[in-house]
Amino acid sequence: MAIDQNINFSASATDIPFLLLPETDSLFLNRALRLRNLAPGHAMEAYLRFMAGVANAQHHAMASISQTGRPTAVPGQPPLAIGSVERDPAWQQVLRQIADEVSGMAPEGFSTRLQHLLSTASSSDLESWAQAYLDGDFTGSDIGIMPLVAASLQVYWAALTRQLQDVPVEARHAGHPSRLCPVCSSPPAGSITHAGAASQGLRYLVCSLCSSQWNMERIRCVSCGDSRQVSYYGIEGTAGSIQAEACDACHVYTKIMHMEKDPALEILADDLATLSLDILVGEAGYQRYGLNPLLLTEPELAAAE
Known part of the structure; x- marks a missing residue:
């Protein structure tokens, strides 16, 4: 069965790659x-x-x-x-x-x-x-x-x-929200800003299911798209490499991780290791958008913590 849908790895005529498939x-x-x-x-x-x-x-x-x-x-x-x-x-x-x-x-x-x-x-x-x-x-x-x-x-x-890998995918699909993965339509686990090469400083959302990454501009709420009421929360011990991007327009947050500050960051692993940040932002009245499947647990597993 053939995939006859075009994948455009750039969101526009620029050289910014829109879509990065997982290695x-x-x-x-x-x-x-x-x-x-x-x-x-x-x-x-x-x-x-x-x-x-x-x-x-x-x-x-x-x-x-x-x-x-x-x-x-x-x-x-x-x-x-x-x-x-x-x-x-x-x-x-x-x-x-x-x-x-x-x-x-x-x-x-x-x-x-x-x-x-x-x-x-x-x-x-x-x-x-x-x-x-x-x-x-x-x-x-x-x-x-x-x-x-x-x-x-x-x-x-x-x-x-x-x-x-060798099949062109459209960067945008009619009616498909930019907050969902353009490859599999799943929510993101969070976002990362890249370091080095053509993607230096660019923000990519990371799919919680297929691990594809897609470009989204910085200082914009992943959930509602607002760019005027966005603020950032952090915790000690991360040197600013991991933040919660919180939106006062929809009262939702997502995590953003900066690889230029810590190249070893891994979206799901570091998310799991910074639950104190989620607690901090949750107590401030924000709800999380996105999903980390490593966090789905029950008492038997929680006891291991």
Whole structure:
């Protein structure tokens, strides 16, 4: 099945690249390394180490995932839109592979439950979990497995982006909000400002699912687009490299990370390690826009913190 939709890697006639697809060979390995480096002495050390193990398992799964079928693009929608891609069963094998690899690292109570869930779950159950995650429904009794479901879907969608490397994608789709990923239509985990080369100082939103990055101007609310009522919050210990961009127009915030101040930053890892910033901004009356699937947890996992 061919993707006949054009991908325009520039948002305009400028040389600024609009879309950056993930480097799938190193994506999860870099995340695992960053999580391990952030863990020592951290208040959430055990949980960061566990998530480093999950990221390492994702790296192994990415290397072994079977070739996924190329989805057919739906006109007017992103090429890998979560609402139109028919999932290949390969993602289920990724879930089981990741779970097998990390089960020995998880807290005992959670590990036992995880093995029970997967040993009794049918293919239909797994698809229901996946759909619940993609729909943003985190209210079910199986929320504890959601970080691993999300990890598996991240591997699957990142693998799909390999098929777009040489295929032109439109920077904008009619009616598609700029706050959602132009590749898969998922919300961002946050944003980063790049350092070096052609993207020095440019801000990119980072997809929480496929890990693609898309350009958005700085000092503009990711949620509502306002640029007049934006302010920034920070915490000690980050040297200004990680901030919360808060908007008084819609009372929403997203995190922004500056690689020119810390080239080692990794969006999901550093987000997880700076929950004190989320608490600070939340107490100031702002709600978060975006998603970090590493934060979906329950008491068994939280106890590891």
